[in-house]
Amino acid sequence: MIDFTFTEEQELFQKAAREFAETKIAPHVPEMEETGRGWDPVIKELGEAEMMAITIPEENGGLGLGAVVRLIALEEIARISVATAMMMQVGGLGIDPIILFGSEEQKEKYLPGLASGERFATVAVTEPSGGSDPTGCHTTYKKQNGSYVLNGRKCFITNSHIADTQVVLAVDEDNHEAFSTFILETGMEGFEPTHIEHKVGMRGCNTGEIELKNCEVPAENLLGPEGKGMRVSMTAISETGRAGMIGCSLGLHTACLEAAVKFANERILYGKPISRLQAQQFKIADMKIELEAGRLLGYRAAATQDKGGRAGNEYAVAKYFTTEAAQRAAKMAADIHGGYGCMEEFPVTRYLRDSFILGPSAGTSDIMKVIVSRWALS
Ligand SMILES: Cc1cc2nc3c(=O)[nH]c(=O)nc-3n(C[C@H](O)[C@H](O)[C@H](O)COP(=O)(O)OP(=O)(O)OC[C@H]3O[C@@H](n4cnc5c(N)ncnc54)[C@H](O)[C@@H]3O)c2cc1C
Structure with a gap:
């Protein structure tokens, strides 16, 4: 049987979030x-x-909850501040590889601090040469x-200056043809966060570059097999x-x-609220229909993972749909506001700017279609 309701624990978490x-x-x-700025x-x-x-196991100081709860939290936080949800989601993106591929020593060293917030994480894959092709x-x-000596430059990294x-x-x-992943820490010689980006939206979210110049990384910081x-x-x-991007989009x-x-x-x-005009009602209906559909897709993927x-x-389908739908929703919300939709004192202007940023992170909509078509054709 398919159950579309949250458990009592999930409902309580949603309320708290x-x-x-x-x-x-x-x-x-x-x-x-x-x-x-102002992210501290x-x-x-x-x-x-x-x-x-949320996703860190209890034995490593976490809550041991799953992907559904994390999605609930991100959705609630993004409803108020997508910039904050973005920093949280990429923080989690730095945590999960340690949970999945870390040695016992690495889990013991990093996860308790990441769970308590003493440490903060990120993942740095993208380079100026192009994020869609990490090879x-x-x-x-x-x-x-x-040890390992690293040299290079990473760009568009969320939490570059926080993590x-x-x-x-x-x-x-x-x-x-041989790629390896390493855990780098602030203070390692040759590891330096440099430029900070000024984005059109999610302005309060830290995005920037890191430079690695003969950065010496101890062998025990290799994450997963070489x-x-x-x-x-x-x-x-x-x-x-x-x-993470689905949570940001739904919120x-x-x-x-x-x-x-x-x-x-x-x-x-005309003497009555514009909510009585059918053209405006239809925009609201479109926004509601796409939100409901996006939630079903997003939570289905998270429940499958759990x-x-x-x-x-499933995440690729949901990421494509929810990010594109949130952009359409932001445009419709601004349109409903008429001229006020262009005025900074109305939050819809921020929503419109923030909606532009949902697409590229964790793979563009084109890349999602590449994945989905591969799935459909297989
Ligand atoms: C706000 C923000 C935060 C980010 N945070 C992080 C982070 O924390 N860590 C990190 O590593 N990266 C991060 N990124 C980088 C993000 O993952 C990349 O921007 C994304 O993968 C696209 O890479 P690119 O920008 O180099 O575009 P490109 O890869 O150069 O793509 C350019 C265009 O070509 C299209 N394209 C590429 N390949 C194909 C294909 N096969 N078929 C059809 N079209 C294609 C793309 O859809 C796009 O329209 C972030 C980006 C943003 C905007």
């Missing part, structure tokens, strides 16, 4: 938007509320005196990363629908 977002995250949004307080709040601990990676590693624990993909300097780094990085991106979509309904009920034209199955294909 909504309250957390509304009381602890919302007050920081104006500064994050205005300065394009929300990162601290995420740690204190154990939001980063074009130019960041190299070379084994030298029992003290970075899961980095590199290619063997002498064998361009030469299998593509699997380590891609497993995390295809499940945790895409689930933003909900915010757009709520703003559109509020404005349509309050704006009086049942122990691989859900890469």
Whole structure:
């Protein structure tokens, strides 16, 4: 039998996550938007509320909850601040490869701090040469005196300047078909966060570059088997990363629908609210239909993962649908606002800007279609 309802525990978590977002995250949004910085307080709040601990096993200091609960939390946080949800989701993207592929020593060393918020993580795969083709990676590693020496540059990295624990993909300097993944830490010589991007949306979310100049990484920081780094990085991106973008999209979509309904009920034209005009009702219906469909797709993928199955294909379908639908919802919400949809004091302008950023991260819509067509044709 198919059960589309949350468990009691999931419902309680949803309530707590909504309250957390509304009381602890919302007050920081104006500064994050205005300065394009201001991320420190929300990162601290995420740690204190154990939001980063959701998928970490209990024996490593986490909550031992699954992908569905993480999606619930991300959706609720993104409803208030997609920028915060984005930093949280990529933080999780740095955590899950350690859970899945880390040695016992690595789990013991990193996971308790990541669960409590003492540490914060990211994954650094993308390079200026192109994110859709990670095999074009130019960041190299070379084994030298029992450690690895890394050289290269990573771009568009979420949490680049926040994360003290970075899961980095590199290619063997002498064998361009062998990729490995390493855990890098702040303070390692030759490891430096450099440029910070100024994005059109999700302004308060830290996105930037890291540079590796003869960065010496101890052998015990190799994550997963040497030469299998593509699997380590891609497993995390295809499940945790895409689930994360689905959470961001569903939360933003909900915010757009709520703003559109509020404005349509309050704006009086021809002596009645514009919510009585069928053209506006149909926009609201489209937003609602796509939100409901996106939720079914997203939570189906997360539930499949929680049942122990691989859900890469289901996540690709849901990531494509929810990110595109959230962009349409943001445009419709702004349209319903008429001229006010162009004025910064209305949050729909932020939603519209934020919606542009949903697409590329964890794979563009084109890449999702490549995956989905492969699935359909197989
Ligand atoms: C806000 C933000 C946060 C990010 N955070 C991270 C992060 O934390 N860590 C990280 O490693 N990366 C991160 N990224 C990078 C992201 O994963 C890449 O932007 C994405 O993979 C696309 O790579 P690209 O930007 O180099 O575009 P390209 O790969 O150069 O693509 C350019 C165009 O070609 C299209 N294209 C590419 N291949 C195909 C194909 N096979 N068929 C059809 N069309 C194709 C694309 O869809 C796109 O339209 C982030 C990006 C953004 C915008």
